[in-house]
Amino acid sequence: MPGWLIWLLAGGAAVFIVLLFYWQIILTEGVYLGQGMVTWLYDITANRYDRIKQFDSEVETYFLGRPLAMVLQDNPSSLVLDIATGTARLPLTLFEQPAFKGKVIGIDASRKMLAVAADKSKPFADRLTLLWHDASLLPFPDDSFDAVTCLEMLEFTPDPEAQLAEAVRVLTPGGFLLTTRRTGNQANFMPGKTHSPEGFAAVLSNLNLVEVQIERWQVDYDLAWGWKAGCETRSSKAVNEILRCPHCLQSSLVERELALYCAACDARYPIHSGVVELFRNNYR
Ligand SMILES: C[S@@+](CC[C@H](N)C(=O)[O-])C[C@H]1O[C@@H](n2cnc3c(N)ncnc32)[C@H](O)[C@@H]1O
Known part of the structure; x- marks a missing residue:
């Protein structure tokens, strides 16, 4: 040659x-x-x-904090689940809204992202529970949350539609889902992970969401809102009431000595630096 x-x-x-x-x-x-x-x-x-994302707090307030707080303001004890909470972007902008009096559970698969989230959210530690867990199977019963948010995450999951279905499962009827649709040129390089606006609206409608709205947001994302159909019920449950043991799926976790214990199967989940570590295999 x-x-x-x-x-x-x-x-x-x-x-x-x-x-x-x-x-x-x-x-x-x-x-x-x-x-x-x-x-x-x-x-x-x-x-x-x-630093990479360069979040601007005024923009966050305008697009996320204020609209979310307005929708939730009638329910002072509302409980919000933020799927893939990352560095607590969404909880923080929501807590900054005086109208929002509720609590947030933030769940993420990256322990290091949660460490940053815990550090940033110390002033709100009594209102934010951070869980280290994979969000593909949420450790909560059906109809648990008044609102579920899931920003900039779906396209990084093995099955975005299954992830959306899981998010809607834990949402109470009458509650709302706020999520994102990946847009822009880069979306073209993510086959099987992104949707057209019409396709995304159809997926959300098929999941029993009504009044679905999709609006332009950032360069690479649209925001999508939808309400879970059904008779409006207010969830407003306490975190310990709904958090299931990921091992045996019983919702009986009791906090003791910086850990959560499952009364049914004896699994132990440490709480380290403000993060409940459900992910590691702590079963006994
Ligand atoms: C682009 S970041 C978005 C973080 C945050 N929602 C925001 O808007 O800043 C994506 C996040 O999704 C998390 N993530 C990806 N797959 C996940 C999964 N299966 N379960 C839980 N978190 C996941 C990552 O760890 C990361 O924190």
Whole structure:
């Protein structure tokens, strides 16, 4: 084989590997390589996440904090679940709203993102419960929350529609889901993970959500709102009342000596630096 052809093939292979790396790791954040890769990438960027995102508190208030607080203001003891809470972006903007008097549970698979969240949210520690757990199976019974939020996460899950169904399952009838639809050029490189506006609205409607609205938000995301159909009930449950033991699925976790214990199966879940560690195998 002539030398120039070897160089050409080697150069082509190198370009292919660089492009593949860029697509799999940078553009799609490891989603096609499995949940472990997604979580690891968030773990290693957790301390830089807020700097990368450059959140502007006024913009957060305008698009998230204020509208959410307005919808929830009639229910002073409302309970909100923030799926993939990351560094507590959503809980913090909500707590800054005087009209919001309720509590938030934030769940995330990245322990390092939750460490940053716990640090930032110390002034609201009595109103925010941070759970280290995979959100694909939420450790809560049906109809538990007045609102469920899930921002910038669906496209990083193995099955975005199954994740949405799980979010709606724990939402009380009359409660609302706030989530995001990935848009922009990068969405074209995430086959099977993103939807057209019409497709996304149809998925939400098929999940028993009504009054679905999709609005422009950030460069790469639309915001989508929808209300769970059914007779309006106010959940307003206490966290310990609804949190299930992920091991035996009984909702009987009791807090003692910086841990949650399951009365049914004796599993123990440590609480470290403000985070309930449900993820690690702590079963006995
Ligand atoms: C782009 S960040 C969004 C964080 C936050 N919602 C925000 O808007 O800033 C995506 C988050 O989803 C989390 N995540 C991805 N897959 C998850 C899963 N299966 N269960 C729980 N969290 C997950 C990641 O750890 C990461 O914190």
